[in-house]
Amino acid sequence: MHKLIAPSLLSCDFGKLREEIEMLNHSVADWIHIDVMDGLFVPNISFGFPVLKFIKKYAKKPLDVHLMIVDPDRYISRFAEFGADIITVHYEACTHLHRTVQLIRENGVQAGVVLNPHTNVLLLEDIVAELDLVLIMSVNPGYGGQQFIERTYRKIELLKSIIEKQNITTRIEVDGGVDLNNARKLAEAGADVLVAGNSIFATDDPAAMIRELKTC
Ligand code: DX5
């Protein structure tokens, strides 16, 4: 089954960030997933614009920027300027989600909405047609290396049925605890894009793991 793989740089060795990016450039990875955390929306802080700018300079694949920040409207244009190809914002962090999605599009960037594990996919029925993708969290956001939440399969199936019913092409992406044990099942449930951090970067041969995740 054809699925896209988006390795999450959060789990890479930042001491050799450029090599890690080159490895991804030469791998069969489709996108590069960038986790931005503000210490408010999630209990962790990752990295911001200077690092993103560096990643953009060397990356040859689309940058999939996952914003785990409150009130993301404040920074959309700057993330676009610094090279984001896709921006996803959390449903739980946006009071006027439709406006935020429009803002992302006005900046010439693909727009996605992320759902935390507790957020029902039915809440997206009135906006899913405006989205390039929906990102379903399969862990609580904030850290790499957490355990996959099994309920995720049901959420993907339900979202897939909504997308089919509306006859639209919005992609489904899944993020958190993705590995060789669940990748195939996630794709069968309807996921188009798999984000993986720990399962890729904790192995001796990350490029080989990316290939296995893509073809399993
Ligand atoms: C979690 C991040 C994920 C994380 C995934 O808040 O959104 O992208 O890096 O890492 P793994 O695959 O290790 O769960």
Ligand code: ZN
């Ligand atoms: Zn993420």
